[in-house]
Amino acid sequence: MVDLIKYVRKGLADAPSNPILKFSDYAGKIPDVVKFTLGEPDFNTPDHIKEAAKRGVDENHSHYAPSNGTIGLRKAASQFLSKKYGQNYDPETEVLVTNGVTESIFDSVLATLNPGDIMVVPTPLFPLYMTDEGVINEGVEIVKVNTVDDGFKLTPEKLQKVIDKYGDRVRMLVMNYPTNPTGVMYSQDELDALADVIRDKPIFALCDEIYSELNYDQPHASMEKSLHDQVILMNGVSKSWAMTGYRIGIVCAPENILQQIAKVHQAIVTTEPTPMQDAAEEAFKNGMDDALPMKEEFQKRRDALYSGLTKIGFECAKPQGAFYIFAKIPEGFEQDDTKFIYELVDKAKVAVTAGSSFSEGGEGYIRFSYAVSMDQIEEGLKRLEKFVKENKK
Numbered sequence: 001m002v003d004l005i006k007y008v009r010k011g012l013a014d015a016p017s018n019p020i021l022k023f024s025d026y027a028g029k030i031p032d033v034v035k036f037t038l039g040e041p042d043f044n045t046p047d048h049i050k051e052a053a054k055r056g057v058d059e060n061h062s063h064y065a066p067s068n069g070t071i072g073l074r075k076a077a078s079q080f081l082s083k084k085y086g087q088n089y090d091p092e093t094e095v096l097v098t099n100g101v102t103e104s105i106f107d108s109v110l111a112t113l114n115p116g117d118i119m120v121v122p123t124p125l126f127p128l129y130m131t132d133e134g135v136i137n138e139g140v141e142i143v144k145v146n147t148v149d150d151g152f153k154l155t156p157e158k159l160q161k162v163i164d165k166y167g168d169r170v171r172m173l174v175m176n177y178p179t180n181p182t183g184v185m186y187s188q189d190e191l192d193a194l195a196d197v198i199r200d201k202p203i204f205a206l207c208d209e210i211y212s213e214l215n216y217d218q219p220h221a222s223m224e225k226s227l228h229d230q231v232i233l234m235n236g237v238s239k240s241w242a243m244t245g246y247r248i249g250i251v252c253a254p255e256n257i258l259q260q261i262a263k264v265h266q267a268i269v270t271t272e273p274t275p276m277q278d279a280a281e282e283a284f285k286n287g288m289d290d291a292l293p294m295k296e297e298f299q300k301r302r303d304a305l306y307s308g309l310t311k312i313g314f315e316c317a318k319p320q321g322a323f324y325i326f327a328k329i330p331e332g333f334e335q336d337d338t339k340f341i342y343e344l345v346d347k348a349k350v351a352v353t354a355g356s357s358f359s360e361g362g363e364g365y366i367r368f369s370y371a372v373s374m375d376q377i378e379e380g381l382k383r384l385e386k387f388v389k390e391n392k393k
């Protein structure tokens, strides 16, 4: 038989599969497991949004929508961003609808980076930006900046160092705030200071703001405010309206850039399902504050999980946004986080995500998602306490 794998695109065969999904499959087969692994809200999509999707189906919105997205959705998204965060994008020319922010990221990276270019990624960070290595944009180099010693935030000094070292090859800075996996938020001053480092340089700031509505202790700040012309802004309905399965994301950028990103979208995806765009339009238009009750509940869970973990001996910074806590594996345990999560799920039936799945700086940490009920949090904490007592050396 011919060994066809040799003919798969160079680099792809050696690219790692997503370790988070692999573990999730493993843990999912264990009965009665408490799962702190979920990257999506455990809430239902609000009824008025579901009705809009059904209406779209009933009214035969069964045809291809315009490739950049229905104008209704683009207008609603643009108005939402403007009212909520003062971000101004022309819905006709500066907003593109994609298959979740996942596609927004890939389209943007493919549209703007060439072989030899450098993308700066502060780590630990959501691994989608790292799977790019060998999978999507061959020849683009990812320079990771480990933020573990700076409270998991990129500092202007460290960013400046990368630019001094690599010069004009640096073409993109990836920013995600509130941040997955640490729940860290940046203040406007911090973002402005980072913006100053790249201002007027040929560098895009890819700003993934998908968790913008899930902020607990301070208002959402955005790099767009001080760097509009260089920012590629992403947001979507997955997290703020509990609509991960609807698969709608939004990417916004100045027209000349957005239109290049749209070409990648046209080539790969064509357009998103029309009734799902109707639903997302309803979310942005009439669901301005839908995230509030969810946020209130998440905040209670964050407080309960944070205080429980701290009591058991996990060192962690109190997260300010999203729905994750990034905790250090306590002393008295081997610091190999992958080994730790498999041992924890096998012995205590508690599933968490290995910190190293989020790249450099994540080693020795584990990520808890509090997108689970308060009952599950209490049960999980009980099991964890017992596990730590029985296994700590």
Ligand code: PLP
Pocket (backbone or CB within 6 Å): 039, 099, 100, 101, 102, 103, 126, 176, 180, 208, 210, 236, 237, 238, 244, 248, 249
């Ligand atoms: N960006 C970040 C930081 C995420 O955590 C996630 C999902 O976990 C996504 C993007 C993907 O979002 P979407 O469902 O819109 O593709």
